[in-house]
Amino acid sequence: VTLALVLARNGHTVRLLCRTEDEAAAITQSRRAARAPDVELPALIVPTADAHGALDGVDALLIAVPSQTVRENARRLREAVAPTTLTIHATKGLERGTATRVSRMLLEELPQLRPVDVCALSGPNLAAEIQRGLPAATVIAGTELSSAERAQRLFHGGGFRVYASDDLTGVELAGSLKNVVALAAGIADGLAFGDNAKAGIITRGLAEITRLGVAAGAGPETFAGLAGVGDVIATCYSPLSRNRTAGEAIGRGVSVQDAVSGARGVVEGVEATAAACVLAARHGVEMPIAESLREVLFDGATPAQMIRRLLEREATREGR
Amino acid sequence: VTLALVLARNGHTVRLLCRTEDEAAAITQSRRAARAPDVELPALIVPTADAHGALDGVDALLIAVPSQTVRENARRLREAVAPTTLTIHATKGLERGTATRVSRMLLEELPQLRPVDVCALSGPNLAAEIQRGLPAATVIAGTELSSAERAQRLFHGGGFRVYASDDLTGVELAGSLKNVVALAAGIADGLAFGDNAKAGIITRGLAEITRLGVAAGAGPETFAGLAGVGDVIATCYSPLSRNRTAGEAIGRGVSVQDAVSGARGVVEGVEATAAACVLAARHGVEMPIAESLREVLFDGATPAQMIRRLLEREATREGR
Numbered sequence: 001v002t003l004a005l006v007l008a009r010n011g012h013t014v015r016l017l018c019r020t021e022d023e024a025a026a027i028t029q030s031r032r033a034a035r036a037p038d039v040e041l042p043a044l045i046v047p048t049a050d051a052h053g054a055l056d057g058v059d060a061l062l063i064a065v066p067s068q069t070v071r072e073n074a075r076r077l078r079e080a081v082a083p084t085t086l087t088i089h090a091t092k093g094l095e096r097g098t099a100t101r102v103s104r105m106l107l108e109e110l111p112q113l114r115p116v117d118v119c120a121l122s123g124p125n126l127a128a129e130i131q132r133g134l135p136a137a138t139v140i141a142g143t144e145l146s147s148a149e150r151a152q153r154l155f156h157g158g159g160f161r162v163y164a165s166d167d168l169t170g171v172e173l174a175g176s177l178k179n180v181v182a183l184a185a186g187i188a189d190g191l192a193f194g195d196n197a198k199a200g201i202i203t204r205g206l207a208e209i210t211r212l213g214v215a216a217g218a219g220p221e222t223f224a225g226l227a228g229v230g231d232v233i234a235t236c237y238s239p240l241s242r243n244r245t246a247g248e249a250i251g252r253g254v255s256v257q258d259a260v261s262g263a264r265g266v267v268e269g270v271e272a273t274a275a276a277c278v279l280a281a282r283h284g285v286e287m288p289i290a291e292s293l294r295e296v297l298f299d300g301a302t303p304a305q306m307i308r309r310l311l312e313r314e315a316t317r318e319g320r
Numbered sequence: 321v322t323l324a325l326v327l328a329r330n331g332h333t334v335r336l337l338c339r340t341e342d343e344a345a346a347i348t349q350s351r352r353a354a355r356a357p358d359v360e361l362p363a364l365i366v367p368t369a370d371a372h373g374a375l376d377g378v379d380a381l382l383i384a385v386p387s388q389t390v391r392e393n394a395r396r397l398r399e400a401v402a403p404t405t406l407t408i409h410a411t412k413g414l415e416r417g418t419a420t421r422v423s424r425m426l427l428e429e430l431p432q433l434r435p436v437d438v439c440a441l442s443g444p445n446l447a448a449e450i451q452r453g454l455p456a457a458t459v460i461a462g463t464e465l466s467s468a469e470r471a472q473r474l475f476h477g478g479g480f481r482v483y484a485s486d487d488l489t490g491v492e493l494a495g496s497l498k499n500v501v502a503l504a505a506g507i508a509d510g511l512a513f514g515d516n517a518k519a520g521i522i523t524r525g526l527a528e529i530t531r532l533g534v535a536a537g538a539g540p541e542t543f544a545g546l547a548g549v550g551d552v553i554a555t556c557y558s559p560l561s562r563n564r565t566a567g568e569a570i571g572r573g574v575s576v577q578d579a580v581s582g583a584r585g586v587v588e589g590v591e592a593t594a595a596a597c598v599l600a601a602r603h604g605v606e607m608p609i610a611e612s613l614r615e616v617l618f619d620g621a622t623p624a625q626m627i628r629r630l631l632e633r634e635a636t637r638e639g640r
Contacts, residue, residue: 124519135631136516137524139638161520161631163638195558196456199444200481203550204457210544224530224544225638230523237557238515311455311481318459318483318545 001033001041002127003062003090003155008044009133010157014062015054016047024049039131051080060086060154063106066266067093067176070102074109083112088140088151090121092175093268094275099282101172116144119151120168122175123226124234126241135159139227141171163226170222173213178232179269180276180290181205182243185236187296187303189244190251201289201310202236208287212276215283243269250296251303270297288313321353321361322447323382323410323475328364329453330477334382335374336367344369359451371400380406380474383426386586387413387496390422394429403432408460408471410441412495413588414595419602421492436464439471440488442495443546444554446561455479459547461491483546490542493533498552499589500596500610501525502563505556507616507623509564510571521609521630522556528607532596535603563589570616571623590617608633 004014016033018024024047027033031041048054055061061081065073070091081087087110091102103118123138130136140155140162142148148164156162165171184205188198210223222228235241242263249259260267274297276290292309295301324334336353338344344367347353351361368374375381381401385393390411401407407430411422423438443458450456460475460482462468468484476482485491504525508518530543542548555561562583569579580587594617596610612629615621 124516124523126514126516129514129516132514134514134517135520136514137520145637159631165638194446194449194452194454194456195554195560196444196446196449197454199550199554200455200457200546202553203444203544203546206549207544222638224523224527226520226523229526229549230519233522233553233556234515234519236553240515311479317465318485318541 001036002125002130003064003121004045005036005039005041005131006155006157006160007062008042009160010154012044012059012154014045015058016045017051017054018047018049021049023047035127036131051077055080055082055085058085060088060151062088062090064090067091067102067268068096068266068271070095070105071109074106078110081110081112084114084117086117086119086147086150087113088119088121092122092179093272094176094279096271096274097278099275099278101169101176103168103172116142116147118142118168119148120172120175121151121155122171122231124230126234126238128240130160133159135161137161137163137226137230139163139165139171139222139225141165141168141222141227143168165222165225165227167219167222169216170213170218171227173216173218174209174223174228175231176268176272177209177212177276178228178235179243179267179272180293181209181232182235182241183247183250183267183269183273183297184289184293186241186244186247186249187251187293187306190248190253191303191307193307198236202232204310205289206232208285208289209276212279212283212285212287215285216279242267246270253303256297273297321356322445322450323384323441324365325356325359325361325451326475326477326480327382328362329480330474332364332379332474334365335378336365337371337374338367338369341369343367355447356451371397375400375402375405378405380408380471382408382410384410387411387422387588388416388586388591390415390425391429394426398430401430401432404434404437406437406439406467406470407433408439408441412442412499413592414496414599416591416594417598419595419598421489421496423488423492436462436467438462438488439468440492440495441471441475442491442551444550446554446558448560450480453479455481457481457483457546457550459483459485459491459542459545461485461488461542461547463488485542485545487539487542489536490533490538491547493536493538494529494543494548495551496588496592497529497532497596498548498555499563499587499592500613501529501552502555502561503567503570503587503589503593503617504609504613506561506564506567506569507571507613507626510568510573511623511627513627518556522552525609526552528605528609529596532599532603532605532607535605536599562587566590573623576617593617
């Protein structure tokens with residue numbers, strides 16, 4: 001809904017595909033959506049439950065769903081999507097088990113799409129702030145710059161600044177892996193280790209997700225940009241971030257299960273940590289923060305053990 | 321005094337060179353220093369006002385003074401410093417007017433020193449947290465790794481983790497230029513633009529100080545490390561940072577003069593912004609954030625004009 005607001009503010013008509021007729025009718029009547037309760041939806045946002053009608057003749061398709069529901073949501077659209085539809089997703093996550101990127105899942109579930117037409121949007125975009133109309137910047141990436149620039153023209157405007165990139169792999173991996181860093185930084189918050197230690201963990205966390213990204217074919221400059229550093233910073237310091245907040249609870253001693261179920265929405269960092277370790281093994285990259293975090297999330301290690309393990313690593317040269 | 325505490329905690333005797341006999345006597349008696357009022361100084365810290373006695377037979381010389389006082393402080397030591405003294409400075413700033421790095425100033429004022437023996441220490445090291453014994457990480461750089469590693473062995477220990485680097489230029493420039501970003505981020509705070517906009521400014525700010533550093537001979541990995549990203553993050557989000565806090569006051573409408581004079585200590589970012597613009601012109605690097613900040617600090621532009629100017633720049637491709 002947040003990105004639909006951005007598009008509507010830029011003058012575009014947006015068909016908002018709802019799960020049911022009832023949901024569409026309720027939003028049409030109330031002009032409110034659960035994910036943006038404080039904003040009145042403008043008339044350019046048109047709720048519907050009819051996938052075929054929604055996709056008929058569109059300039060572009062925007063997908064923003066939790067990562068583990070991408071395949072089922074895409075399957076639902078299979079018959080309705082025209083072959084050359086510009087498709088932009090804003091999902092920050094990787095598939096459980098396989099660590100498959102969202103663009104790959106979309107191409108597998110919507111085989112009529114051309115790879116060049118699938119883009120990812122990612123950056124420091126806390127939804128509540130964008131809904132309020134505060135300024136924000138983001139990146140849209142495709143495998144070629146031309147398609148990213150087509151999407152850029154749709155979203156760029158007002159206080160929403162869109163940069164184009166041809167590093168689709170990098171933007172998708174940075175957007176997904178930043179939640180690993182956010183969980184770790186949240187744990188440092190929960191343990192009350194201070195801003196120095198937190199900055200150290202974030203910096204070393206950025207270094208290790210960059211190493212992984214580069215090994216997987218991404219450009220290092222993407223991790224230094226809005227989808228990397230920018231999103232990591234916003235997520236690690238915002239009280240609005242679900243991932244940081246869940247990490248903070250875990251650091252204070254709340255169980256992983258309670259911290260995750262207490263969040264409003266999906267804590268993408270949990271699955272992203274598992275996926276990061278899958279990718280780290282696949283590409284032979286050392287990721288001490290993701291690995292020690294995985295032990296906390298899945299193997300019952302305590303946050304104190306995690307931090308002790310990180311602190312006991314030998315400090316040597318800085319660099320790659 | 322903070323780094324003296326780190327050294328003393330590692331078991332080293334530290335002679336603390338005071339400006340006057342009275343000051344040395346007062347600290348000797350009270351075991352308190354003005355810059356660390358909540359900490360009792362251990363017996364290994366020995367206050368003195370005698371430069372010759374202080375430097376007699378030392379393993380290393382540590383200098384941590386405001387950047388615009390480096391030359392006068394170094395001159396005071398000229399007769400007392402032995403030619404092969406390992407000299408570590410922790411000063412984050414550049415010389416007014418010339419933008420000379422601190423290591424260069426030290427070599428000019430202490431010509432007996434060998435360039436290889438002059439190191440810089442920089443990183444996310446908010447003093448109050450280190451004084452309390454909270455964990456922190458930092459970088460020490462020399463022109464050769466061997467001297468950085470000698471200094472590393474003195475400072476590394478307990479919760480204080482030291483990484484060695486051979487990128488002296490990078491560590492000095494990153495440590496100085498991060499205060500430019502901190503002032504700009506503080507202004508965004510003062511204008512209440514939210515965490516997305518602040519993250520955007522920090523990310524683009526990091527990109528421009530990295531571009532400048534690389535043009536001046538630094539390694540980009542230093543700006544992605546503790547002295548760059550790490551220190552920028554800690555400074556931009558800590559209520560303890562003088563530079564961020566001064567920027568926030570300016571963003572709220574306080575005059576530059578009042579914001580600077582209201583800070584407890586030197587706001588290094590003001591001179592660093594002027595120096596950044598000097599270096600940007602020298603190296604032909606575009607620095608929109610530093611340049612628009614310079615207009616606020618020195619030319620009477622308003623924070624709102626600064627942000628408007630930045631937002632009106634065309635967003636294009638991300639990257640270099």
